[in-house]
Amino acid sequence: MTAMTDTSRPFLNRRLTEFGTTIFAEMSALALRTGSINLGQGFPDTDGPQEVREAAVRALRDGRGNQYPPGPGIPELRTAVAAHQQRRYGLTYDPDTEVLVTAGATEAIAAALLALVEPGDEVIAFEPYYDSYAACIAMAGGTRVPVTLRPHFGESASFRLDLDELRDAVTDRTRLLLINTPHNPTGTVLTRAELAAIAELAVERDLLVVTDEVYEHLVFDDAEHVPLAAFPGMRERTVTIGSAGKTFSFTGWKVGWITSAPGLVTAVRSAKQFLTYVASGPFQYAVAEALALPDSYFTAFRDDLEAKRDLLVAGLTEAGFGVFRPTGTYFVTTDIRPLGERDGFAFCRGLPERAGVVAIPNAVFYDHREAGAPFVRFAFCKRTEVLQEAVKRLGAL
Template sequence: MPETSRRTAVFTESMIREMSRVATRHGAINLAQGFPDWDPPAALVAAGREAMDAHRHQYAVTWGAPELRTALGAKIARFMGVPVDAERELVVTCGATEAMMVAMMTVCDPGDRVGLFTPFYENYGADAVLTGATPVHVSLQPPDYRFDPAELRRAFASGLKAFVLCNPSNPCGRVFTREELGQIAALAEEFDVFVLTDEVYEHIVFPPHRHTYFATLPGMAERTLMCSSLSKTFSITGWRLGYVHAAPRIIAQARKVHDFLTVGAAAPLQHAVVTALNFPSSYYEELAAEYGRSRDVLLGYLDRTGLPYTRPEGAYFVMLDVSRFGYASDVEFAHWMTREIGVAPVPGSSFFPYPEHRYVRLNFAKRPETLHAAGERLLRLTEAAPRPER
């Protein structure tokens, strides 16, 4: 029999989704996969029912229902402070996952080089491989996850076609400063590089940090492909609604890629989410405040364990250093923690291109009662002895 493609042998299935399955198997609290354990706003759920009752069951316009793009363009303009042409600058996708794949395939050819900050959300490496591009990694150094400007310059000078920027960052929770973003922008202009931004956590930022939209920096609107979604903002990760926002000449090509990848996102859900895009500013303020409270609950328990971690500036993840337990494999530790402690993390190695086994990632997109229950279990880590050497 013929062999399957060589490119699929380069990466594994998602470790994040795998740990969700392990959590279910052991009855553990799932702090691995980043989804909330509460329902979306009632008005949005009602709009979903109404869209179904209105017989919105057939294909929408391939690149997004007109009323959705209009509402989305208005929402983006409100927060970015720049006008958005909803007809020529947007394509609606099946989540930000497809948005990043569309963006990368739109600007990269096989053999091109794509820069990534490390640690990185695991999909980016797979996206590059599936596109036929070569990942070029730039380190974010723990515990504060800052980059070395000299290393970043070397990466851009190596012949990048595109650079992927996740801000706020998954998995490490960094919110890049305007000065840092300016350094990236200057290199993108100097070396003529596209910047693919993943900004799905744009509204989950904790004071005093502020989110800066990369495309608003001088000269960046023409070379930025902003990938985002409505999943995290409106607690609808299963609805799979995302988008790419870019200059018209780029979107004209991105729409073709999207069309042949998925044809279009779910039509009734596109109509329904217009309701959420018209929520007032107070919704977004409360969203950030709620996640800030959730962060403080989980970090309060982690403080009691004495385990080192990096305080998240945005998004809803925390990287926890578990090296004191003596496991050579963070995957083995994650399975032990899920089974014996009753809380499922993600092995940190899934976010690095090289062997790195010191970390696990936890998420705090959970109700207070879930986080308190998980926290009480996490306190058992203080009683766990380091693994004896074999």
């Protein structure tokens, strides 16, 4: 006798009902169907350094990482992560107790929130936010409290944090601040003064902080990246997330990490071990070598992306968009109202037919959808000739 399935109850966990197919899947499929240039998803269209790729090949051939690596990550990579934090920021971490390797930054975010948040806890996140933040807070049973980065117009248009709004959002139920700088999708880099104020608030209200710093090496102009963990009282309460994908242009390898105090690392590892357990064995050895590359690599990488940013910003401006010039990441947020448009979803769904280019509506990154309605994001982590063709096509608007 066949057991009956109770179809009166939805299959999907109710915590995830608000999250359907991602806009990235929809727009990438639209790009394929229309033959459009995909400036929607944020992944490079070229591989990273040849020597790093060859390091992965060597590891495969030598049988390093082909079986389960250690749960916390291979010692070589944990040591390299600690050395990177010391060399770049003067932050000292013990590779054995204060570094954890993850399956990309996305798993690091998930494991941190699942470990540190309980049902009823409030988590403050800046909106617009990377879409996995909302889903991971929901899976942990937490309550998402958005604090909106507000557009500031003028000669140097940008999105900025209202520190008073952040302070007002903290309640007795607030457990954690989820910070992202450099910020996706706005391209904002929080200033040293803003980070100092966030740190003071976290210490004053005894809050944990998870800080997503995957674009740490992509800061432009006069901006600087300062880890939140470097501020007084923050090292022991901050989980810092890094990633090889954005820094070395090997996004498919899925190698990320966290650095934090031993108790927080142990908590996150307790959740992480029941997600992937381990991942990316041979690639961990390659990333360990990549992190030891000379400063000239990181400088050249940044300079190349800065030139591509300038190319796309100029093209979008000439095409009639309002442009928020990013000081970090590899995304440009634009305002479509100067083009006579107001609905980012409709604009992006029609753009492939109108101009042969795909972008992402920023409203998907907001709880307050109306606040993000007129904004659209383009990625510039593509080959120069691809960006030049995209700019030419967008000129038709």
